[in-house]
Amino acid sequence: QKEVEQDPGPLSVPEGAIVSLNCTYSNSAFQYFMWYRQYSRKGPELLMYTYSSGNKEDGRFTAQVDKSSKYISLFIRDSQPSDSATYLCAMSAGGANSKLTFGKGITLSVRP
């Protein structure tokens, strides 16, 4: 079993839709959870960051972590064509010099 599994894509939705992106993981030591957004031919940029379980909201974006189920989600409300990108989940156990473990990414297309 891979350490981090991310829903395969691609995903295409109409503008204004609510988007749900998900990752599951197997390492119970993970406690820092991130979502990166990567536009075509660019490097990933940090979108959302959550420590341990719970929800975090930033504008139209909500990150959710359920450590008991080893499941994290990113919700995008009122999706826009500018949200079209690849979304990667990432997580780490913390500790000095800890590495990130990434999901493979899912490509989202928001149709006008």
Add this chain to the structure above:
Amino acid sequence: DVKVTQSSRYLVKRTGEKVFLECVQDMDHENMFWYRQDPGLGLRLIYFSYDVKMKEKGDIPEGYSVSREKKERFSLILESASTNQTSMYLCASSTRLPQETQYFGPGTRLLVL
């Protein structure tokens, strides 16, 4: 504003050539990382460095080496480029704090012919 820069956006090299990819960060970060990104395989860690002159192998170090002579600069070296090293190469940096995440450069798209 955080800044990670990579020396080239696009690079075309011949099989057998020695290739240098340079990464510079201006955030005084201790940690630096090199990844490659391929369709269907996601981001894979090649090498990372926790400090000047220190390096650690990542998940796929074969065919690569690295150099970190200064804190802000981390170089990836392909000793003898091969076609299967055609990929997008991404550099990242971070602090040592466990709650700090990684900041990525724009990437170098390398084509080996």
